[in-house]
Amino acid sequence: MSSILEIIGPSMIGPSSSHTLGAMRISKFAYNLVGSTPQKAIFYLHGSFQDTYIGHGTGLALIAGLCGIPTDDPRVSKANEIAKHIGFEYEFKSVDLGNVHPNTVKIVTYKDNVHHEIVGSSIGAGRIVIISIDSVECELDGEYPTLLIENKDVPGALSSIIRIISINGTNIAKLYLNRESKYLKLANTVVELDSEVPNSTIESLKMLDVVKTVMYVKPI
Amino acid sequence: MNVNSFSELVEIAEKTNVSLDKVVLHWEMLDTGEAPEKIIEETSKLLAVMEEEYKLNEGKTFKTLVGLTGTNSKKMLDHLTNALIGKTAFTAAMIAVNMAESNAAMGRIVACPTGGSSGVMPGVLLTLEKIGVERQKLVSGLIVAGAIGKIISKRASLSGAESGCQAEIGSATAMAAGAAVHATGGTPKQVANAAALSLKSLMGLVCDPVGGFVEVPCVKRNASGAVIALLFSDMAKAGVESVIPFDEVAEAMGKVGRMMPESLRETGKGGIADTPTAKMIVQKLSNRFKL
Ligand code: SF4
Numbered sequence: 317m318s319s320i321l322e323i324i325g326p327s328m329i330g331p332s333s334s335h336t337l338g339a340m341r342i343s344k345f346a347y348n349l350v351g352s353t354p355q356k357a358i359f360y361l362h363g364s365f366q367d368t369y370i371g372h373g374t375g376l377a378l379i380a381g382l383c384g385i386p387t388d389d390p391r392v393s394k395a396n397e398i399a400k401h402i403g404f405e406y407e408f409k410s411v412d413l414g415n416v417h418p419n420t421v422k423i424v425t426y427k428d429n430v431h432h433e434i435v436g437s438s439i440g441a442g443r444i445v446i447i448s449i450d451s452v453e454c455e456l457d458g459e460y461p462t463l464l465i466e467n468k469d470v471p472g473a474l475s476s477i478i479r480i481i482s483i484n485g486t487n488i489a490k491l492y493l494n495r496e497s498k499y500l501k502l503a504n505t506v507v508e509l510d511s512e513v514p515n516s517t518i519e520s521l522k523m524l525d526v527v528k529t530v531m532y533v534k535p536i
Numbered sequence: 537m538n539v540n541s542f543s544e545l546v547e548i549a550e551k552t553n554v555s556l557d558k559v560v561l562h563w564e565m566l567d568t569g570e571a572p573e574k575i576i577e578e579t580s581k582l583l584a585v586m587e588e589e590y591k592l593n594e595g596k597t598f599k600t601l602v603g604l605t606g607t608n609s610k611k612m613l614d615h616l617t618n619a620l621i622g623k624t625a626f627t628a629a630m631i632a633v634n635m636a637e638s639n640a641a642m643g644r645i646v647a648c649p650t651g652g653s654s655g656v657m658p659g660v661l662l663t664l665e666k667i668g669v670e671r672q673k674l675v676s677g678l679i680v681a682g683a684i685g686k687i688i689s690k691r692a693s694l695s696g697a698e699s700g701c702q703a704e705i706g707s708a709t710a711m712a713a714g715a716a717v718h719a720t721g722g723t724p725k726q727v728a729n730a731a732a733l734s735l736k737s738l739m740g741l742v743c744d745p746v747g748g749f750v751e752v753p754c755v756k757r758n759a760s761g762a763v764i765a766l767l768f769s770d771m772a773k774a775g776v777e778s779v780i781p782f783d784e785v786a787e788a789m790g791k792v793g794r795m796m797p798e799s800l801r802e803t804g805k806g807g808i809a810d811t812p813t814a815k816m817i818v819q820k821l822s823n824r825f826k827l
Contacts, residue, residue, distance in 0.1 A: 318686065318689060319564065319567075319568045319570060319575075320560070320564050320575065320679065320682025320683060320685070320686050321570075321575060321578050321579070321582075321682070323648075323649050323682050323685035323686050323689060323694070324579065324582060324646070324648045324649065324657070324678055324679075324681055324682040324685065324711070325578075325582045325646055325647060325648065326582075326646070326647060327581075327582060327585040327644060327645065327646045327647075328644070328645065328646075328647055328651070329642050329643070329644055329645075330638065330639030330640060330641070330642055330643055330644075330645050330651045330654065330750070331601065331639045331640050331642065331651050331652070331749075331750035331751075332651045332652070332750055333647050333650055333651050334697075336642070336651070337647070337651075364748075367748060367825070368748070369825075370601065370824070370825045371601055371602050371747065371748065371749040371821075371825050372601070372748075372749065372750065373601055373642050376642065388585075388644050389644075390642075390643065390644050392642060393641070393642035393643075440695050440697065440698075441647075441649075441650070441694070441695065442647070
């Protein structure tokens, strides 16, 4: 249920909540995942985003998100200059992502030889759904903290991960997983949490034998 | 509390003698768990954004994304003293256009309820502020507007892509009319009447942006929304009632929206977007604007 504040707001950079704000929030999610502005990103625009790329500022909004600019900061309209200034390289390409919402973008980020792939749709009124992170299909609205864990795909791995998260009373809202490689026995797990987790939880997760990497994604 | 109609909120306010904005705040707290003080504070911030942005933008011209608009609010400001419609109404229209042009130029706006319709509410509220209505009354008006919008979103929609422009400019106008009545001391019933009368007058309005861009007709429709809101606020306060209650009008608007063909729902394919001039403009732009 939307709150009246969502009806009479939010404050944002125009012109369109679905083509500007929504796009920016997807990109902001990617920024939070990477933890900073990546060195390079490719934005694959699907459907209407290809048409709104200039006329609705979708392109600038996407650049702004990965530059870490707040969603109601007037500098969004100069995001291309800011990107140039901080040495953030980007590219736009059109793509057909198949049967997804018309306002969908796939963002591939590159930083220090690590790349991530986020697919998100802007579903109206600034609301978004992240539908895939590093090939793990999910359904996140970006309002809650999320953990992205790369773990060994062995019996008991998931239960030990869940145990660590729950120890401090953190609730798991949603959980998604995907076998990255059957051969290497690796899996990606996306965990949406009800509330922030303490740093110590993340450290304990990293110390688990079955866990390779842990990334903490702040809410947008 | 499972309140789904505006009439219930009005009834509670009348029975308990608690002001409508307070009733809305309680309803909201039970619905979303948000504390009233917090909502007041956030609402006040949204009003502050409208105030700050207008202050920055008054008398300015804008370089909009597509360039189909951007100098109109300046022209209107220069014409203000000659306005036949009266200074107050024309100020509201001028501020509404100013905000809408800023929106089209990637300025900071308050999506109340959407980007395309973001000029209507500041047009009305900032005009009331200019003629001396206390800020705190404007905040409570904005809270009441939130309830009007929320009921519309439950019974219909606030999105042009779903229900046409009646859902954007129409809803913004109903919200602004209710806000004006409440902020200037009208009764809860008058708030409901002003919202119903406004929404009825914009019933059926299609969403037909030229090229799909939020410039034509969006910007100038904000002017009509602001003036219509003031008109029905005055009519409601004069005692004029809407024969059809607001909740039913909202429901009807949703039904009309569902009957609208896709070409009239933000696709930029019907209505004024389908005129020879619009097509010529889009043709000229298309090379520049497609990825
Ligand atoms: S015409 Fe469409 S895009 Fe423009 S304000 Fe109306 S609903 Fe919004």
